[in-house]
Amino acid sequence: MSTAAEASVSREHGLELLRAMLRIRSFEDRCYRLYGEMKIRGFLHLYNGEEAVAAGAMQVLEPADAIVSTYREHGHAIARGISMNKVMAELYGKQTGCSRGRGGSMHLFDASKRFYGGNAIVAGGLPVAVGLALAEKLQHRRAVAACFFGEGAVAEGEFHESLNLASLWRLPVLFLCENNLYAMGTALDRAQAETDITTKARAYRMEATAVDGMDVFAVEAAVRGAVEKIRNGGGPALLEMRTYRFRAHSMFDPQLYRDKAEIEAWQKKGPIITLTSRLKSLGLMTEEDYQRLEREARAEVDAAVEFAESSPWEPTSDLERFVYAESVA
Amino acid sequence: MQNLSPDPAVRITYRDAVREALRDALRGNPLVFLMGEDVGCYGGSYAVSKGLLEEFGPERIRDTPLSESAFVGAGIGAALGGLRPIVEVMTVNFSLLALDQIMNNAATLSHMSGGQLSVPVVIRLATGAGRQLGAQHSHSLEGWYAHIPGLRIAVPATIDDARLMLAAALASPDPVLLFEHLYLYNMEGELTPGLASVDLDHAAIRRPGTDVTLVSYGWSLYKALTAAEALSKEGIEAEVLDLRILRPLDEATIIASVRKTRRAVIVDEGWRSGSLAAEVTTRIVEQAFYELDAPVARVCTAEVPVPYAKHLEDAALPSPARIVAAVHSLIGAGRSD
Ligand SMILES: Cc1ncc(C[n+]2csc(CCOP(=O)(O)OP(=O)(O)O)c2C)c(N)n1
Numbered sequence: 001m002s003t004a005a006e007a008s009v010s011r012e013h014g015l016e017l018l019r020a021m022l023r024i025r026s027f028e029d030r031c032y033r034l035y036g037e038m039k040i041r042g043f044l045h046l047y048n049g050e051e052a053v054a055a056g057a058m059q060v061l062e063p064a065d066a067i068v069s070t071y072r073e074h075g076h077a078i079a080r081g082i083s084m085n086k087v088m089a090e091l092y093g094k095q096t097g098c099s100r101g102r103g104g105s106m107h108l109f110d111a112s113k114r115f116y117g118g119n120a121i122v123a124g125g126l127p128v129a130v131g132l133a134l135a136e137k138l139q140h141r142r143a144v145a146a147c148f149f150g151e152g153a154v155a156e157g158e159f160h161e162s163l164n165l166a167s168l169w170r171l172p173v174l175f176l177c178e179n180n181l182y183a184m185g186t187a188l189d190r191a192q193a194e195t196d197i198t199t200k201a202r203a204y205r206m207e208a209t210a211v212d213g214m215d216v217f218a219v220e221a222a223v224r225g226a227v228e229k230i231r232n233g234g235g236p237a238l239l240e241m242r243t244y245r246f247r248a249h250s251m252f253d254p255q256l257y258r259d260k261a262e263i264e265a266w267q268k269k270g271p272i273i274t275l276t277s278r279l280k281s282l283g284l285m286t287e288e289d290y291q292r293l294e295r296e297a298r299a300e301v302d303a304a305v306e307f308a309e310s311s312p313w314e315p316t317s318d319l320e321r322f323v324y325a326e327s328v329a
Numbered sequence: 330m331q332n333l334s335p336d337p338a339v340r341i342t343y344r345d346a347v348r349e350a351l352r353d354a355l356r357g358n359p360l361v362f363l364m365g366e367d368v369g370c371y372g373g374s375y376a377v378s379k380g381l382l383e384e385f386g387p388e389r390i391r392d393t394p395l396s397e398s399a400f401v402g403a404g405i406g407a408a409l410g411g412l413r414p415i416v417e418v419m420t421v422n423f424s425l426l427a428l429d430q431i432m433n434n435a436a437t438l439s440h441m442s443g444g445q446l447s448v449p450v451v452i453r454l455a456t457g458a459g460r461q462l463g464a465q466h467s468h469s470l471e472g473w474y475a476h477i478p479g480l481r482i483a484v485p486a487t488i489d490d491a492r493l494m495l496a497a498a499l500a501s502p503d504p505v506l507l508f509e510h511l512y513l514y515n516m517e518g519e520l521t522p523g524l525a526s527v528d529l530d531h532a533a534i535r536r537p538g539t540d541v542t543l544v545s546y547g548w549s550l551y552k553a554l555t556a557a558e559a560l561s562k563e564g565i566e567a568e569v570l571d572l573r574i575l576r577p578l579d580e581a582t583i584i585a586s587v588r589k590t591r592r593a594v595i596v597d598e599g600w601r602s603g604s605l606a607a608e609v610t611t612r613i614v615e616q617a618f619y620e621l622d623a624p625v626a627r628v629c630t631a632e633v634p635v636p637y638a639k640h641l642e643d644a645a646l647p648s649p650a651r652i653v654a655a656v657h658s659l660i661g662a663g664r665s666d
Binding site: 042 | 393425461464634637640
């Protein structure tokens, strides 16, 4: 964190960002356990370690902005303001879930929050974000389409086609690459001839910056700067958030491709630990504050689990609903 | 394939059977190599290729970037260039990103070049639903691929086929797509002692019967067999047919069975409209219409993107109960008792 950023940090803001990350962390830790209890099924991709990206970016993005995400999107959804109840109920496959139990962990949606999912095809969200941005531009609105994706997606044609199109048409897209160094078991340098993702973006003539994705203030500042330019007609931008996932790729990953020491080293740089110690050393937060935030986050997750447990199932007779548009009351 | 163990009690999982097949192929021919996402370091997303990197090295067990179109296309090119690539596309869902290469190159080059070229590439894909993976990870598109002239579509459902179909596919001068249902990887079974090879031409009768033919493939085979057991208790003997190869279809075996039983139910995890089940039904109607005692019935996946919640997914997919109900409707239509 730069000294300039530190100087301007208020207690309130610091605690707000910490709270946002703790909510995600508690949620994910609970999901991990619920998977073991077979309450959550299917594929489950946890966000532990990457919380600063969602928390920092959502601080800046406005309700009118459109969000597109991946299968590792619980953090984005929660930070966006989709209630934990709805997200947890979706993971349970309940009617009260944000996708009425049809999507599950990889397919969270909330149209009212302009949260366009949960896409489980790597790079599948990027072209959609380009289109959402086109809709903004052609309707003379000022919203931005923010698209989260992993660095693995950068190898796909859809990444390159999307960046080119967005740049060619000067569309208001913010590409948010969460570079956690591994695409499943494939390390970045084993998959990319050019490992600097910003270089690729610049090749499409868009501004691109690498950001310490473990530093929530740095994320927030970078997103603020990029969004401001985009909103003012500057065309698309890419931010490469350098981060790390603490847990396995999904629940079926024996992690043969990395060693414990590497994970431990990154955990020491984790976004929650580092923010906590910074706020404390700046005298902006006490251990009591931290404990309170953690307690509150856990209580919110407990309530979400209770909500999901007690929610009804979608009736099987409704299986074939929503294949085509119907007006949802 | 000669070194296949003659031990009558070899129990093996479907996953291990595929791995052994890969190992044989790699050992037997230096032109064979495997490439795909996470086939090496990660050990394969369904652990099929676990250990192969250590045994054969990174030249022959090639991890690829997330670039389905490029590496499937590269497999096609490598086949043109004289190699015998086995390309693993993690699941059929992601093969959509490589569909252009598969359809416009692999399937067409032989014919379009007037027979000058052939594309001996083998593409392995996990397929199917049943694991609560949601719509984008639960497609069964093998019937769709079976629409395409120039491709051979093989679906190993048994341990023997999991173990031996790959060799047959590699021996073929044509592009072969091998669909492995993700539900079958953990299935255990015994290899038939002494069986050294299988063909890519014939359907197989997995259970003989006299009253109705259940036509199935892949995971659906086991649903059909379960249904047949239940029907047998009521005195209805179902013949269960495993298509094995969806293209070219072994019409003769299908028609011979239906001529005998005079009734047919097609079980297909694809959606009903425009499905492989529709194709099989049509062939039966075209060739055995006057020998049928009842209309042909189909048990397919409900026409929805497969939902996540278990009760909804279960309701969407073919099940033994739905197969039994379909048979009841036919027997009711054909019998007076
Ligand atoms: C087109 C496509 N190919 C393969 C997969 C299987 N898959 C799911 S996630 C993943 C790794 C993606 O890594 P990355 O983009 O870096 O995101 P991360 O999981 O690290 O957040 C792979 C290979 C997929 N979902 N879609």
